[in-house]
Amino acid sequence: MTGGRAGGAAVPRRGRDRRARRLPAAPGAARVTGEPPGVAVVGGGIAGLAAATALAERGVRVTLFERAPWLGGRLAGWPVELADGSRATMSRGFHAFFRQYYNLRGLLRRADPTLATLTPLPDYPLWHGSGLRDSFAHVPRTPPLSALGFVALSPSFGWADLARMRVRAALPLLDVRMPEVYERLDGTSAREFLDAIGFPPAAQHLAFEVFSRSFFADPGELSAAELALMFHIYFLGSSEGLLFDVPGEPYPRALWQPLAGYLRGHGVDIRTSAPVAAVRPVAGGGIELLGATGRDERYAAVVLALDAAGLRRLVADSPHLGDEEWRTRIGRLRTAPPFLVSRLWLDRPVAAHRPGFLGTSGLGPLDNVSVLERWEGEAARWAARTRGSVVELHAYAVSPGADRAVQQELLVDRLRRVYPETRDARLIDARHEWHDDCPLFPVGGFRDRPSVRTPDPAVVLAGDHVRTDLPVALMERAATTGFQAANALLERWGVHGQTLWTVPTRGRSTPLRALSRLSGHDLTRPTDH
Structure with a gap:
């Protein structure tokens, strides 16, 4: 870690990446x-x-x-009283504090110099409704091994899938630069971009769609430039990796x-x-x-x-x-479609082997599951006292016309499918937060930003x-x-x-940057690949 002083104020310290x-x-x-x-x-x-x-x-x-x-x-919290008389803190839900967030972490160090309040989670698992499972726990951090390691370790990539991929269409991912990435990709949706590359559908769902929906938008609405930027930040542009920390309270x-x-x-x-x-x-x-x-x-x-x-x-x-x-x-x-956060206080625990955080796809509206007592002190104290669990469910990019009560019931139903031990659990309390104030980064929208x-x-x-x-x-x-x-x-x-x-403001590898220049600008025509 490096640090220093600038203008009398603390300089945000970078993480492990020496090329930051x-x-x-x-x-x-x-x-x-x-x-x-x-x-x-x-x-x-x-x-x-x-x-x-x-x-x-x-x-x-x-x-x-x-x-x-x-x-x-959007990271505020406020007091609530539960049906059992307990006091708790409600919020708009889980957020991941990635180690590439140098400036945010620098801000938090003002009051917590060692970031002792942040707790690392050991994995970022992804589950698909079809049964496929993925994980980032064992993926190398150093680019380009990070991307290659994910492909090699992921069950969603087979040799036949790799052979069918249009490599030339993927070349812009090798050298993402700001703001040139918007000049190249802002006119294309994230879904069109991935379809042009020919990523296996399972990989699209398990990896890229999970990321794109973290922008609270359907991949068909999201600019491919934002998706490419995320790929750079988390895979080929940074060696901080995809694991993250969460606040302990x-x-x-x-x-x-x-x-x-x-x-x-x-x-x-x-x-x-x-x-x-x-x-x-x-x-x-x-x-x-x-x-x-x-x-x-x-x-x-x-x-x-x-x-x-x-x-x-x-x-x-x-x-x-x-x-x-x-x-x-x-x-x-523009703002993104509504999203739903449902927090459930259950009268029995989630199985001990379940991950504290789980990204999901192919499960209807359910985008992720958090078992809060695995890292948050307040939830852990409530769970220890009641022998229960505090579980949070997220649904992103919900249709504006959707029936809210139905969506809330669907989330609970999908939880019971993913974690079957919750089927017999009694809801001590449930709180549902609906919001529609996150920014949308639509196709072609960068010029107006x-x-x-x-x-x-x-x-x-x-x-x-x-x-x-x-x-x-x-x-x-x-x-x-x-x-x-x-x-x-x-x-x-x-x-x-x-x-x-x-993170570095361009691709890290000179050979990959040279290869990227072969891609041209039209990323959606199969004849160009």
Whole structure:
């Protein structure tokens, strides 16, 4: 591990990959001098917390606004009382903290320098309804052995399947570069891309479809560029591998309460249950926030760290923000179909040999299963006391018109099929969370994706829907753009910002990069393969 100091703030330490790329911020002073500028950060998820951290560490006066009563955004948690009288923490479900998430992990190290709160899971198993099983536990980490090892060890790849694959169509995966990957693949869907390659259907379901659905989208709707980027981040671009860590306690206790304490120690004014109605540029520079606390408040700059739907609404209600072209692009941002998280408190344990996390395919709406007491302290204490289990089920990209009660019943039914010992279990309690606020990265949508900088230098954006020309995705994209938004403002004030880390920004192997150039640009015509 490597570390250091930059501008008085901790540099996110990289993991085991010696080729991880270090991206220093623009040079400048360690902290602001004179009267500190005030910055409003709108949104208390990962992106907003990252922006607030980088700004506050350098002496900026930060006010953080979050419309919900709690921090964390899509990783928030809140108290519930179960039918048996127990107190528990509900959330929107399991998230994997991959070791390639250098900037997110750097953010969390502010309050937990050794990341002691993160617990490694020993495997990332995948099950298909047909009976096929796959695993990443024994796949080599070092590219290209990682991809070759997965193919060699996976039961979903046979010699006949490999012979039928169109190798030329797969060549773009060998040298993924940002942003060129979008120029090459954004006009193709993930499903079309995989079909053009000729991946065995079982492999598509067990591996690539599981990944694509982690974007909460059907592969037919998802840009192939995002799928290729994931392949680079987890397989051929990084030697961190596909194993991951999870918080050992619910999100508020493990992550956000400690980080909130750190931010308050740096003078951040954290306001929860504080929605912002509109943002208005001020003549001569700066912005006003309207309706946040019943009065208008003026700041030197603002970070809009909202989800895609929240950003659309705020921009629509802020008629003087940005220019017409930018506002039109924001208005075209799309959200993914609804997803369902069902958490079940059972009166008996799941069998001890079951994995703590299981990715699934070919099982109707069920996309994964988590047995929470295997890693989360709160769930483990409840399970020990009751001799039961706490099980979480996810369904991604549910049809918007689906009957919610039916989908919830289907998830429980599929659990009983995958883990038969749960068939006789009694539900002590069940909680179901439906949401439809995750970004969609549709075919051809990259040109509309907003970047961190906007037409107004006092207004910057952050979030997992925001464009960045770095190889990051999901939670890591949120953390990275949060730091980039802070850096854009700090650069205006002559202050050195946050150093960033990413996986390599192009393919690792010179021969594979040369081979990739043979693929051309048209990836869907069989005659080209």
